[in-house]
Amino acid sequence: MAGTDFKDVPSELKRNFRLLCTFNFFNAASFTLPIYILFGTHYLHITYLEAGSFFLTSWFLSLALDFIGGTMADKYGRKRTFTIGLLLQILGVLPFIFIKNYPLLLAAAILTGFGMALYTNTVSALFYEQAIELKRKAYYQHANPTMLSFSYLGRIMASIVGGIAFKIHPTLPYILTASSLALGLVAGLGTKFSATVEAHMEHKSVGGVSGAALRVFTSNPALLKFILVVGLLCAWGDYAFTYYQPYFIQHGATSTTLGYLFAAISLFSAIGTLAMRKLPNRLSAQRINSITLSGVILTGLLLAVLHLPAAYGAPLVMALISGLTLPNLSLYVNKFAPNRIRSSVLSIATTAMGIGSGVGIFTALRLVGHVSQHTILLVLTVGAVATLLLNTGFNFRDQASAKA
Numbered sequence: 001m002a003g004t005d006f007k008d009v010p011s012e013l014k015r016n017f018r019l020l021c022t023f024n025f026f027n028a029a030s031f032t033l034p035i036y037i038l039f040g041t042h043y044l045h046i047t048y049l050e051a052g053s054f055f056l057t058s059w060f061l062s063l064a065l066d067f068i069g070g071t072m073a074d075k076y077g078r079k080r081t082f083t084i085g086l087l088l089q090i091l092g093v094l095p096f097i098f099i100k101n102y103p104l105l106l107a108a109a110i111l112t113g114f115g116m117a118l119y120t121n122t123v124s125a126l127f128y129e130q131a132i133e134l135k136r137k138a139y140y141q142h143a144n145p146t147m148l149s150f151s152y153l154g155r156i157m158a159s160i161v162g163g164i165a166f167k168i169h170p171t172l173p174y175i176l177t178a179s180s181l182a183l184g185l186v187a188g189l190g191t192k193f194s195a196t197v198e199a200h201m202e203h204k205s206v207g208g209v210s211g212a213a214l215r216v217f218t219s220n221p222a223l224l225k226f227i228l229v230v231g232l233l234c235a236w237g238d239y240a241f242t243y244y245q246p247y248f249i250q251h252g253a254t255s256t257t258l259g260y261l262f263a264a265i266s267l268f269s270a271i272g273t274l275a276m277r278k279l280p281n282r283l284s285a286q287r288i289n290s291i292t293l294s295g296v297i298l299t300g301l302l303l304a305v306l307h308l309p310a311a312y313g314a315p316l317v318m319a320l321i322s323g324l325t326l327p328n329l330s331l332y333v334n335k336f337a338p339n340r341i342r343s344s345v346l347s348i349a350t351t352a353m354g355i356g357s358g359v360g361i362f363t364a365l366r367l368v369g370h371v372s373q374h375t376i377l378l379v380l381t382v383g384a385v386a387t388l389l390l391n392t393g394f395n396f397r398d399q400a401s402a403k404a
Helices: 009-029 037-043 050-064 067-075 078-093 104-115 122-133 137-168 172-189 208-217 222-252 255-275 285-306 310-322 324-336 339-367 373-393 399-402
Strands: none
Touching: 009 078, 009 172, 009 255, 009 324, 009 373, 037 078, 037 255, 050 067, 050 104, 050 222, 067 078, 067 122, 067 208, 067 339, 078 104, 078 122, 078 310, 104 399, 122 137, 122 339, 137 172, 137 324, 172 339, 208 222, 208 339, 222 285, 222 310, 222 339, 255 310, 285 310, 285 324, 285 373, 310 339, 324 339, 339 373
């Protein structure tokens, strides 16, 4: 890219970039991520599957319902939608501080997941639209991985602090998470976009917006194939990430150890995400998928043959290349997405990710305690190999190459 110093980037775009980096940092700062299994099994005294159901429910709904969130953003306004989403997420976290009733906490997790669905792709769509309006598309390709990496930085900080906070009191990580979300909301509200970028589609119903977005996929076979592979990739990736907590807990890991481990995972993911500033200029989206799937396979093999402490290196290998997935998805899908329904189109893509993630998370939690460790890892490795072969056999260069 020519002129990659970006010295001529308009000040309003740079200002929003800084605010959205802050927004991503605080929104991703989940102090509960490394301890949610321990919170369930040691504080609520429930099973692994029940403990994991809080994370499974919120994470699955946040992505599976992302299509609804994206459609609402395109219809009613993107900034308004992500504000409502963050408020719902905060309300969903608060019950974990005061309540020990499993059904009520599961309902709170549902509220959290729906809140997340309302803003997952909304911010990215706003920033992309502004970059296009100001004729700075190259700046978006450079800046988007950086913004995403701030999400991982937030997780690094929160993972370390969350593991320590759990030892002080099991509910403290949830108090810190709610506070961090509130700070993210403040940063998000500080962003400013033109009326054109923030415009919502008053002349179209929600169904009309959804239908237009779905037609983008049905009319582009290459895009459908790409989404299928990414959905399967997320299934096996989140299968592995979900298995880490029970695996290391069973091997004697404390909340502090888990905190440091998940901080390291987030750091390696951030490095992988930052690599996406250059990789799309050198590798196709298909080859980037292959790299990511190879990392999942390698993770399964390493966990099968290594023992602690060497086994802590396995999730770090996968984290490094898993950071490629979301920016790779965003860049590829944006080639097809019309401006006025961009949030909806991106949301359909992340809905596929959510369905894959949900299946992977549930499968991992269901198998823990019922089959051997080697069986769990064999399922992971075989599934990832099959997806890699599928990715290799597909052609993603149909309309995408024409529109790039």
